[in-house]
Amino acid sequence: MPSHRYLVVGGGMTGHAAAAAIRELDPRGSLAMLAAEPDRPYARPPLSKGLWLGKEESSVWLAPVPGLELAAGRRAVSLDTAAHELADDAGESWRYEKLLLATGGRPRRLPFGGDRVVYFRTLADFHRLRSSAGRRVAVIGAGFIGSEIAAALAQAGKAVTMIFPEGSIGERVYPAELADFVTRTFRERGVALHPREMVTGLEERGGEVRLRLSSGGEVAADAVVAGLGIEADTALAERAGIRCDRGILVDAELRTSAPDVWAAGDVARFPSPALGGAVRVEHEDNALAQGRAAGRAMAGAAGPYRHLPFFYSDLFDLGYEAVGRLDARLETVASWKTPFREGVVYYLEGGAVRGVLLWGLFGQVEAARALVEGRRPVARADLPRAIP
Numbered sequence: 501m502p503s504h505r506y507l508v509v510g511g512g513m514t515g516h517a518a519a520a521a522i523r524e525l526d527p528r529g530s531l532a533m534l535a536a537e538p539d540r541p542y543a544r545p546p547l548s549k550g551l552w553l554g555k556e557e558s559s560v561w562l563a564p565v566p567g568l569e570l571a572a573g574r575r576a577v578s579l580d581t582a583a584h585e586l587a588d589d590a591g592e593s594w595r596y597e598k599l600l601l602a603t604g605g606r607p608r609r610l611p612f613g614g615d616r617v618v619y620f621r622t623l624a625d626f627h628r629l630r631s632s633a634g635r636r637v638a639v640i641g642a643g644f645i646g647s648e649i650a651a652a653l654a655q656a657g658k659a660v661t662m663i664f665p666e667g668s669i670g671e672r673v674y675p676a677e678l679a680d681f682v683t684r685t686f687r688e689r690g691v692a693l694h695p696r697e698m699v700t701g702l703e704e705r706g707g708e709v710r711l712r713l714s715s716g717g718e719v720a721a722d723a724v725v726a727g728l729g730i731e732a733d734t735a736l737a738e739r740a741g742i743r744c745d746r747g748i749l750v751d752a753e754l755r756t757s758a759p760d761v762w763a764a765g766d767v768a769r770f771p772s773p774a775l776g777g778a779v780r781v782e783h784e785d786n787a788l789a790q791g792r793a794a795g796r797a798m799a800g801a802a803g804p805y806r807h808l809p810f811f812y813s814d815l816f817d818l819g820y821e822a823v824g825r826l827d828a829r830l831e832t833v834a835s836w837k838t839p840f841r842e843g844v845v846y847y848l849e850g851g852a853v854r855g856v857l858l859w860g861l862f863g864q865v866e867a868a869r870a871l872v873e874g875r876r877p878v879a880r881a882d883l884p885r886a887i888p
């Protein structure tokens with residue numbers, strides 16, 4: 501049975517960041533990674549952005565970690581935390597001293613449509629969508645993934661139709677006037693929109709797909725992509741009796757309820773004073789920083805994870821960076837240099853800044869972090885000057 505000092509389950513950005521951090525602190529400790537996908541670790545964000553706009557596919561590969569034994573295409577299926585052993589789907593058992601669960605998330609699926617719908621998450625999904633015949637693509641959902649992939653496909657010359665339950669794109673995140681502007685931008689860029697609609701069924705007819713809409717209408721397409729959000733992939737942890745609650749629960753040092761088992765990235769629910777409780781974050785900066793922190797902790801450099809992650813998105817020529825809680829239900833104060841092109845939106849709760857949206861404004865993440873971490877009431881009149 502292979503036996504390793506460090507074993508990482510999950511070959512995503514978190515698992516990779518952890519492995520790299522372990523290697524920095526412990527150049528010789530034996531280190532292995534079980535990765536369900538067939539590929540070596542790669543960056544996901546370009547899949548819904550640059551790769552459609554001419555960026556080289558080879559740019560996604562993450563730097564190899566020296567001495568890492570990568571078992572790609574292997575899924576861990578059972579875990580015995582008392583024995584410090586796990587088994588994979590090829591029937592092999594692995595022994596570890598320290599284990600990281602970086603199993604990320606699985607896309608939510610529709611109850612119909614089967615393989616005709618691409619749930620856009622992996623490099624294999626990118627390949628499938630890129631190689632699909634025909635120009636017409638229907639995108640279900642207008643969250644982060646739906647809106648990004650729709651914009652990228654439209655820029656790549658596809659005829660894109662979006663179907664989503666909200667009244668506008670980003671309705672739950674941006675203040676109403678910004679969501680309206682974003683929605684207008686999609687229309688102006690040629691994306692056909694079906695707001696306030698659910699997809700209720702899917703039929704294949706002569707090579708094309710027909711989506712039935714809740715209003716009774718229909719959308720015909722050659723390919724269908726869905727971005728309906730993800731659920732934390734806690735299956736392995738739950739079967740092993742590790743405490744989970746819509747994510748694997750970890751303490752401030754990213755330890756799970758089982759001895760010598762850590763969790764990080766999209767799958768982990770961690771205590772964040774700045775974000776106000778136990779949260780799960782599904783963004784790159786958290787995957788990288790938390791993966792790194794977990795790797796360091798496993799290699800003996802423990803300390804609380806206090807990082808307040810930022811996140812970002814690109815939609816046509818619009819883009820942003822953001823920190824904290826972006827929830828359109830909070831009170832918002834917008835300060836525009838150029839309306840809807842460059843400015844800051846502050847999200848307030850109890851008079852304190854809970855989130856900051858840096859719209860078309862880059863290099864101000866630290867200032868935004870300081871505001872959110874301050875957690876002190878801020879005078880509304882001072883806000884426009886808070887981030888120059």
Ligand SMILES: Cc1cc2nc3c(=O)[nH]c(=O)nc-3n(C[C@H](O)[C@H](O)[C@H](O)COP(=O)(O)OP(=O)(O)OC[C@H]3O[C@@H](n4cnc5c(N)ncnc54)[C@H](O)[C@@H]3O)c2cc1C
Pocket residue numbers: 509510511512513514515534535536537544545546547548574575576577602603604605606620621622645733736764765766767781782783784785787810811812813814
């Ligand atoms: C298309 C796309 C675009 C994105 N764009 C942005 C962006 O612009 N900005 C931003 O901040 N964030 C973005 N994100 C989010 C960011 O990429 C994720 O937060 C990050 O990749 C999460 O990494 P992870 O390793 O925690 O989880 P995952 O990426 O989900 O990786 C987990 C891996 O573990 C594997 N696995 C699961 N269970 C097992 C098991 N039992 N055994 C072995 N392997 C297992 C899975 O197959 C998967 O490969 C984007 C995500 C996607 C999909």
